[in-house]
Amino acid sequence: MDLDSTTREALAELLLAVADDEFVIGFWDSEWTGIAPMLEEDVATSSIAQDEIGHARALYQLLAEVTDDDADRIAYGRQPDAYRHAALLNHRRGDWAFSVARRYLYETADAVRLEGLARSTHEPLAQLAGKMRREETYHLLHAEAWLRRLADGPPEVRDRLGDALRRLWPDAQQLFAPLDGEGALVMAGILPEPMATLHAAWMTRVRAAVEPIAGQLPDARPSPGGRTTRTDDFRWLHGEFTMVAGGAEAAALW
Amino acid sequence: MSTTERIWEVFRQEDEGDPMVHAGNVNAPDEELAMHYAREFYGRRGESHRLWIVPRDAVTELDDPDLLKPPFDRSHKKPGGYIIKHKLEAAKQRAATEAGE
Numbered sequence: 001m002d003l004d005s006t007t008r009e010a011l012a013e014l015l016l017a018v019a020d021d022e023f024v025i026g027f028w029d030s031e032w033t034g035i036a037p038m039l040e041e042d043v044a045t046s047s048i049a050q051d052e053i054g055h056a057r058a059l060y061q062l063l064a065e066v067t068d069d070d071a072d073r074i075a076y077g078r079q080p081d082a083y084r085h086a087a088l089l090n091h092r093r094g095d096w097a098f099s100v101a102r103r104y105l106y107e108t109a110d111a112v113r114l115e116g117l118a119r120s121t122h123e124p125l126a127q128l129a130g131k132m133r134r135e136e137t138y139h140l141l142h143a144e145a146w147l148r149r150l151a152d153g154p155p156e157v158r159d160r161l162g163d164a165l166r167r168l169w170p171d172a173q174q175l176f177a178p179l180d181g182e183g184a185l186v187m188a189g190i191l192p193e194p195m196a197t198l199h200a201a202w203m204t205r206v207r208a209a210v211e212p213i214a215g216q217l218p219d220a221r222p223s224p225g226g227r228t229t230r231t232d233d234f235r236w237l238h239g240e241f242t243m244v245a246g247g248a249e250a251a252a253l254w
Numbered sequence: 255m256s257t258t259e260r261i262w263e264v265f266r267q268e269d270e271g272d273p274m275v276h277a278g279n280v281n282a283p284d285e286e287l288a289m290h291y292a293r294e295f296y297g298r299r300g301e302s303h304r305l306w307i308v309p310r311d312a313v314t315e316l317d318d319p320d321l322l323k324p325p326f327d328r329s330h331k332k333p334g335g336y337i338i339k340h341k342l343e344a345a346k347q348r349a350a351t352e353a354g355e
Contacts, residue, residue, distance in 0.1 A: 038259070038281060039281070040280050040281055040282060040287075040291035040294070040295070041287075041291075043291070043294045043295065044290050044291055044294045047294050047298055138290070138293070141286070141290070142287075142290050145284075145286045145287055145290070149283065149284075149287075
């Protein structure tokens with residue numbers, strides 16, 4: 001598909017946002033490897049984290065084709081401020097309840113987003129979104145299973161889960177932060193619905209599931225800066241995942 | 255949250271039509287997580303076409319030697335217990351002769 005430069009830039013912005021979301025949540029969740037609540041869960045969490053990074057890789061490759069760049073450079077070659085993941089992914093791993101709360105908020109939003117992107121007029125994106133959905137369906141079921149387990153748990157567990165959900169709630173909205181080039185994307189059908197529409201669909205579903213656990217939640221909205229604010233937590237993670245790729249070894253021959 | 259973990263026996267089938275073979279087992283607190291863990295341990299590399307996930311306590315175990323290894327000679331219950339090779343050859347020959355007549 002031939003795209004004019006405005007639309008191409010907007011597509012690049014969209015791909016970068018989704019790719020960075022998958023990339024960063026994958027790295028945060030991989031922080032559980034070796035210390036998850038039980039051996040089986042350790043393997044499952046690590047495998048899901050790996051899946052997310054795999055999705056990020058495919059998205060960075062698609063982006064690299066659009067911008068004539070290199071997927072590895074995009075993934076590892078940027079300063080922290082150039083990442084475009086949503087504010088939800090700015091927080092460090094936290095305890096298990098915090099990770100479960102974040103994964104639940106993320107997976108539900110990702111499901112809504114991928115359902116839309118699978119109908120994109122940009123064929124390679126529609127195909128990739130379709131493939132990702134097949135795995136993400138199970139990620140969501142896994143996150144839902146844990147949310148229910150913790151919600152039905154003893155008071156301390158339930159409290160920790162409720163605290164995490166309330167704390168993450170405003171930042172979770174930012175998964176639907178408006179994009180600069182959104183108008184062009186919606187016009188071209190690359191993004192079948194505006195972020196605000198996707199946000200409303202997600203909100204209806206998630207509020208009903210989460211409020212029985214977390215109590216009444218405020219009417220938080222996505223904001224234009226929702227994907228540009230970076231934190232020390234993320235700067236630390238960035239240092240971790242670029243340690244080899246961006247360090248003195250970057251130009252080494254293996 | 256119940257911390258009681260149960261053991262689930264996992265059987266896998268490599269391709270449609272293949273026999274289900276015992277793959278191993280996983281610990282999981284409930285059926286739903288057992289499914290996820292079985293998938294991660296015995297199916298995430300595309301090596302399985304189908305999995306059966308069975309709570310271990312649903313399995314009826316029989317290991318009584320009186321039933322499985324009886325003390326008397328039971329060789330006549332094995333297919334090799336009767337030697338029919340010669341009888342079979344004779345029957346084949348008879349059939350061939352009859353067909354030739």
